[in-house]
Amino acid sequence: MCGIVGYNFNNAALLDEMLQTIHYRGPDDKGVYANDSISLGHVRLSILDLSSHGHQPMEFENLVLIYNGEIYNFKEIRKELEKYGYSFISNSDSEVLLKAFHKWGKECVEKLRGMFAFALYDKAHQKITLCRDRVGVKPLYYYFDGKDFVFASELRALRKYKKFPIDKVALAQFFAYGYITHDRSIFEGVKKLLPAHFLEFDLKNKKLTLQNYWKYEDYFKIAAKSEEEIIDELEEVLTEGIKYRMVSDVDVGVFLSGGVDSSLVSAILQKHYGNIHTFTIGFKEQKYNEALYAKKVANHIQSNHTEYILGINEAKEILLEKFHEIYDEPFGDSSGIPTFLVSRIAKENGVKVVLSADGGDELFCGYERYWWSYHLGKKLQKIPAHKIFAKALHACKPCLSKIPIKNIEHKLEFLQELFQADSWAQIYDAILKNYREDMRCLGLVPPSNISKDAFAFGEQIHPMQGMMLWDFYNYLPNDILVKVDRATMINSIEGREPLLDNKIIEYSATISFDLKYRNGQSKYILKKVLERYLPKELIYRKKMGFGIPMFEWFRSDLAALFERYFYEDEIIDMEYPRALLQSFKEGRYVNVNKLWFVLVYKMWKERYY
Incomplete structure (x- = not known):
């Protein structure tokens, strides 16, 4: 496994700085390629062909490759290429990928079984092609401002190029789901290359095009x-x-x-x-x-x-x-x-x-939330004019919040959003979220529903299949x-x-x-x-999941972390999180994930921003 970086200009010092930030991804070797119009860098974790023959960037005729991943069926592809007259000096999958692209172009990905994120520079046509594997096992981020095109395996490397403002839409996604989804990143203008996509950048015309090459x-x-x-x-x-x-x-x-x-x-x-x-x-x-x-x-x-x-x-x-x-x-x-x-x-x-x-839950219907959401949705559909209940809940919320029920405020927010739902996608989205309308108390706008097309496709089979596709993407x-x-x-x-x-x-x-x-x-x-x-x-036992006893821990030693980090913030309004924290300290039940997400954000911001 490895790390890659690159951009459409020549700056040796920047390349070295970017590679240094991700050196742990490839502590066994480092390599660079540069000319007036392109700079490429690679750090290598040697897994296949531990010799220097696997060194990158790797060149063949007009092509230069930097690559992070593993092609597991590379030996079969190599045999096929040998029939076309290609010879090999290494036993690495990198050389096979490079020559497969030389032979078949972008169509070579149809033959690949593996995980990968690669960049390939075509000297003859002055183009850079980025590609990410079908599911997104390997990461790849990029930034383009109309002039500079910069990419890297991780965000920390891109920050060496410049300091980016925080993307408030991405931040809202984080507070809703606990992660940033689709093609956004926490930094404004920096995007993920989506899984199963090519990105082609024309170095002469400075034009960027995206292409989806596979769909589940x-x-x-x-x-x-x-x-x-x-x-x-x-x-x-x-x-x-x-x-x-x-x-x-x-x-x-x-x-x-x-x-x-x-x-x-x-x-x-x-x-x-x-x-x-x-x-x-x-x-x-x-x-x-x-x-x-x-x-x-x-x-x-x-x-x-x-x-x-x-x-x-x-x-x-x-x-x-x-x-x-x-x-x-x-x-x-x-x-x-x-x-x-x-x-x-x-x-x-x-x-x-x-x-x-990983992946078995999304492919074979493993998460409890699938059938829980489905049964809840079926009950909701039996309630006539259920949107009226949402309005009633909103009006009565100040009084209802005083009822001594565990996590009552979060449950009322959930019920209000659930009763407003018009579709299975909205029902599932309501179940997934942590911060909902109360996100406005942070000064952020709740994110809109994502992956509607995939959900709609799956829903034709079964509503739970729609949920599985939502999670898959x-x-x-x-x-x-x-x-x-x-x-x-x-x-x-x-x-x-x-x-x-x-x-x-x-x-x-x-x-x-x-x-x-x-x-x-x-x-x-x-x-x-x-x-x-x-x-x-x-085999047949209750699914547990891979979590930590967060609530129990935060009730004791870790509670002090909240006090340490819940200070004023120029991006989000901290009044609401501090009120939640006060309720938590008083022994009232609150959604601890809401406190955890604020803590995670504040700790990240202190380190990176």
């Missing part, structure tokens, strides 16, 4: 097959995708939570390779602790298992000293703390590549994959996502919805595959 929705063609046939085929495509992630010249481990997805990945790998190393983080607070289940799975498959219990003092240390070094824009997912720690433990155990089983790339990429990279190890192999994703679209969720059972078909590897008592 295109594969929703339900196959007429028996359940047993689908189980067989799904196991086959899962096994192939998971085995591809073992392509490496260094040791590989697996993050094991004991849930369905990580247990399946671990079990398949253990069957085919044996002696795999699994890693788990647990908590002393038992209702958050999945380590017990992970240990049972590890014992059953006989993996080499490492368990670590995270306590409040270590979590506090990570939050204060590491969290905002890891995440260079506001990031509200508190599970980033244990994800960082389990990555560090893997590194300490000599592992340079780890597999993280929003929550997955902007929260889950950001978390894993940054937490692994800061430890200079590579995180791989086997369940997000494009063939697995595309096959999941051919499975009817009633095989994903059946009779109250989530991930029905995935669990049927897992039954071939684990006893049922290790």
